[in-house]
Amino acid sequence: xxxxxxxxxxxxxxxxxxxxxxxxxxxxxxxxxxxxxxxxxxxxxxxxxxxxxxxxxxxxxxxxxxxxxxxxxxxxxxxxxxxxxxxxxxxxxxxxxxxxxxxxxxxxxxxxxxxxxxxxxxxxxxxxxxxxxxxxxxxxxxxxxxxxxxxxxxxxxxxxxxxxxxxxxxxxxxxxxxxxxxxxxxxxxxxxxxxxxxxxxxxxxxxxxxxxxxxxxxxxxxxxxxxxxxxxxxxxxxxxxxxxxxxxxxxxxxxxxxxxxxxxxxxxxxxxxxxxxxxxxxxxxxxxxxxxxxxxxxxxxxxxxxxxxxxxxxxxxxxxxxxxxxxxxxxxxxxxxxxxxxxxxxxxxxxxxxxxxxxxxxxxxxxxxxxxxxxxxxxxxxxxxxxxxxxxxxxxxx
Amino acid sequence: xxxxxxxxxxxxxxxxxxxxxxxxxxxxxxxxxxxxxxxxxxxxxxxxxxxxxxxxxxxxxxxxxxxxxxxxxxxxxxxxxxxxxxxxxxxxxxxxxxxxxxxxxxxxxxxxxxxxxxxxxxxxxxxxxxxxxxxxxxxxxxxxxxxxxxxxxxxxxxxxxxxxxxxxxxxxxxxxxxxxxxxxxxxxxxxxxxxxxxxxxxxxxxxxxxxxxxxxxxxxxxxxxxxxxxxxxxxxxxxxxxxxxxxxxxxxxxxxxxxxxxxxxxxxxxxxxxxxxxxxxxxxxxxxxxxxxxxxxxxxxxxxxxxxxxxxxxxxxxxxxxxxxxxxxxxxxxxxxxxxxxxxxxxxxxxxxxxxxxxxxxxxxxxxxxxxxxxxxxxxxxxxxxxxxxxxxxxxxxxxxxxxxxxxxxxxxxxxx
Numbered sequence: 121x122x123x124x125x126x127x128x129x130x131x132x133x134x135x136x137x138x139x140x141x142x143x144x145x146x147x148x149x150x151x152x153x154x155x156x157x158x159x160x161x162x163x164x165x166x167x168x169x170x171x172x173x174x175x176x177x178x179x180x181x182x183x184x185x186x187x188x189x190x191x192x193x194x195x196x197x198x199x200x201x202x203x204x205x206x207x208x209x210x211x212x213x214x215x216x217x218x219x220x221x222x223x224x225x226x227x228x229x230x231x232x233x234x235x236x237x238x239x240x241x242x243x244x245x246x247x248x249x250x251x252x253x254x255x256x257x258x259x260x261x262x263x264x265x266x267x268x269x270x271x272x273x274x275x276x277x278x279x280x281x282x283x284x285x286x287x288x289x290x291x292x293x294x295x296x297x298x299x300x301x302x303x304x305x306x307x308x309x310x311x312x313x314x315x316x317x318x319x320x321x322x323x324x325x326x327x328x329x330x331x332x333x334x335x336x337x338x339x340x341x342x343x344x345x346x347x348x349x350x351x352x353x354x355x356x357x358x359x360x361x362x363x364x365x366x367x368x369x370x371x372x373x374x375x376x377x378x379x380x381x382x383x384x385x386x387x388x389x390x391x392x393x394x395x396x397x398x399x400x401x402x403x404x405x406x407x408x409x410x411x412x413x414x415x416x417x418x419x420x421x422x423x424x425x426x427x428x429x430x431x432x433x434x435x436x437x438x439x440x441x442x443x444x445x446x447x448x449x450x451x452x453x454x455x456x457x458x459x460x461x462x463x464x465x466x467x468x469x470x471x472x473x474x475x476x477x478x479x480x481x482x483x484x485x486x487x488x489x490x491x492x493x494x495x496x497x498x499x500x501x502x503x504x505x506x507x508x509x510x511x512x513x514x515x516x517x518x
Numbered sequence: 519x520x521x522x523x524x525x526x527x528x529x530x531x532x533x534x535x536x537x538x539x540x541x542x543x544x545x546x547x548x549x550x551x552x553x554x555x556x557x558x559x560x561x562x563x564x565x566x567x568x569x570x571x572x573x574x575x576x577x578x579x580x581x582x583x584x585x586x587x588x589x590x591x592x593x594x595x596x597x598x599x600x601x602x603x604x605x606x607x608x609x610x611x612x613x614x615x616x617x618x619x620x621x622x623x624x625x626x627x628x629x630x631x632x633x634x635x636x637x638x639x640x641x642x643x644x645x646x647x648x649x650x651x652x653x654x655x656x657x658x659x660x661x662x663x664x665x666x667x668x669x670x671x672x673x674x675x676x677x678x679x680x681x682x683x684x685x686x687x688x689x690x691x692x693x694x695x696x697x698x699x700x701x702x703x704x705x706x707x708x709x710x711x712x713x714x715x716x717x718x719x720x721x722x723x724x725x726x727x728x729x730x731x732x733x734x735x736x737x738x739x740x741x742x743x744x745x746x747x748x749x750x751x752x753x754x755x756x757x758x759x760x761x762x763x764x765x766x767x768x769x770x771x772x773x774x775x776x777x778x779x780x781x782x783x784x785x786x787x788x789x790x791x792x793x794x795x796x797x798x799x800x801x802x803x804x805x806x807x808x809x810x811x812x813x814x815x816x817x818x819x820x821x822x823x824x825x826x827x828x829x830x831x832x833x834x835x836x837x838x839x840x841x842x843x844x845x846x847x848x849x850x851x852x853x854x855x856x857x858x859x860x861x862x863x864x865x866x867x868x869x870x871x872x873x874x875x876x877x878x879x880x881x882x883x884x885x886x887x888x889x890x891x892x893x894x895x896x897x898x899x900x901x902x903x904x905x906x907x908x909x910x911x912x913x914x915x916x917x918x919x920x921x922x923x924x925x926x927x928x929x930x931x932x933x934x935x
Binding site for chain 2: 121122123124125126129192386396397402403406407409410411413414415417418420421423424425428435438441442505507508509511512515516517518
């Protein structure tokens with residue numbers, strides 16, 4: 121038993137750090153470290169920079185052009201990237217549809233889609249949720265009927281993250297309405313430029329537009345865009361849900377946010393001393409830092425089990441719940457740290473700090489929006505309540 | 519990075535688990551608990567035969583120290599079984615005290631007998647009014663001629679009635695809350711001037727208030743310089759308590775899951791109710807986080823003193839303490855009336871978890887320790903304060919200086935203010 125990285129892993133970490141130090145633009149880094157909005161172009165540019173280095177697929181095997189890194193190296197990469205202020209790589213292609221195509225797609229689909237995910241040429245969206253199907257995903261109604269050489273898709277998807285930037289969407293659609301819930305679902309790849317696809321951004325409580333409604337009206341999808349077998353889509357979706365483990369806990373970005381919180385709490389004053397010395401605030405700060413320490417070890421234990429190929433169970437659910445609780449607590453503490461200056465709410469300075477006079481301390485401007493936005497974390501990706509159901513069923517055998 | 523023990527370590531852990539499963543079942547334990555002594559010399563001798571009492575004894579005295587992983591596995595298994603014998607007191611804390619502070623001759627004289635199970639020693643350190651403060655020692659030792667005589671009170675000395683020797687801290691100089699000036703003495707439990715007021719603790723362990731009235735003691739190690747050794751020994755004790763709790767927590771969760779599957783109400787097992795399933799999922803998360811921190815505490819306790827080590831040990835007790843409270847209380851709740859009955863294992867586990875949360879510093883105490891260590895960390899650096907502190911946190915796995923996070927954060931400070 122040894123909780124330290126091996127010398128090879130440490131050397132790898134140095135390599136990652138050196139690359140981040142030289143290749144990440146100062147502007148993008150600053151946005152991430154200050155909690156400002158990261159644009160589509162910032163994300164794409166960083167993806168392409170990594171791709172040129174051969175690191176476009178940090179979680180992909182070599183045979184598909186990935187790095188072939190083991191879970192520990194993937195973890196180190198994600199942690200270092202987060203600490204350095206690199207934008208989060210979009211998970212929809214790399215961590216979701218990519219692995220599904222590798223595992224269940226045919227050779228033609230692999231050749232057609234995978235290189236374009238790696239290069240950043242395609243921006244994928246995930247089309248799962250529907251207005252009537254949230255936690256009960258298998259009740260989804262979007263219909264794909266066989267017609268000639270393809271399918272005719274009709275229905276509505278919602279909460280589709282960044283679909284306004286996407287040119288492809290992978291969808292769960294119902295191909296057999298007579299079959300029982302999970303059994304009549306298929307996994308379909310849809311070109312967003314196809315006639316009949318409409319995207320409407322949803323404005324969220326923080327004023328941001330990061331999710332969308334997507335309508336499909338008589339959208340023709342060629343048969344070759346079906347992944348795997350018809351009516352087996354639920355199996356692929358489950359594979360996908362259990363696939364992303366290395367960063368589900370978001371330990372790296374939470375450490376970065378903890379550092380920002382400590383910075384803010386050191387700058388803010390209460391009773392004439394730094395807020396960080398206030399006993400009540402210090403206690404809450406200490407508790408979240410401690411929870412994060414424990415989560416880091418738990419996360420490493422899960423990774424180690426994966427490396428040793430011990431079957432990973434529903435531990436991903438545990439990581440998701442604890443990880444999002446910590447993210448939410450950090451965002452709340454940051455907002456509360458600035459006191460009354462959490463209240464001024466100006467969208468324009470959240471995107472880019474304005475050159476004009478700031479209201480309150482400059483670091484205060486994005487904090488309330490971040491707090492509001494972060495409420496999503498315990499809802500998306502299977503709500504934390506659904507995750508508890510999974511834990512009860514899978515780990516406890518209840 | 520590796521979380522699996524080596525084959526030999528695992529073998530030892532399995533052996534301990536098997537031994538306890540076979541010879542320390544709930545009914546057997548109950549008989550021991552109800553006996554006059556409250557512990558079993560027979561069990562103690564068997565643990566000596568298995569080599570378990572020598573895990574913290576140096577090789578020169580026939581032991582296996584440091585045996586970090588072996589100790590972790592052993593104590594975790596003992597936690598599951600709710601061991602009543604003075605393992606953590608004698609085989610860990612007192613053994614480490616003698617190992618760290620004793621002269622070569624004292625180690626040779628005391629440790630082999632302890633490893634063999636022939637001599638039990640327990641620490642007698644904390645005093646009334648000192649709560650969990652290690653430095654606050656008012657008991658005084660006075661030299662007259664070539665001998666030392668101790669005067670003072672030691673409170674809630676676990677397993678004192680079972681001990682042959684007590685390792686007593688006493689002040690030979692300095693003020694009552696100063697680290698310097700504390701010395702360690704070996705005092706015979708049945709010696710002159712020693713009187714015990716014996717009792718059981720809330721979880722059934724034997725313990726005593728110890729009054730020393732010119733009790734003769736043998737100075738262990740150097741006069742006035744015992745504090746670092748005492749701190750080290752109690753750090754090992756803290757790591758052991760975390761491991762013990764990890765075992766007891768797992769047992770508590772297991773018994774709760776089992777009970778709710780079996781117990782039927784409204785015609786169905788109560789485990790089918792979502793409110794209970796979610797409660798147990800919450801319990802599991804506490805158990806796993808506590809287990810993680812028991813690993814971290816075991817590794818860190820064996821290292822040289824540093825702020826990261828202080829923070830990790832305090833953090834471990836906070837996570838474990840929160841888990842003990844939540845899992846213990848909810849286990850009783852989910853057992854309903856059975857949970858508050860003396861005859862069920864869960865009520866004993868709850869009492870043990872309650873005691874473990876308070877032993878060697880409760881959650882509030884260690885949260886304060888963590889905050890104090892974090893503040894030192896901030897003040898101990900020249901650069902931007904909070905940022906450095908977090909860089910430290912990022913780096914604590916390998917202890918190397920942290921270029922990346924620190925640089926990134928420094929940048930953040932530069933451009934962000």
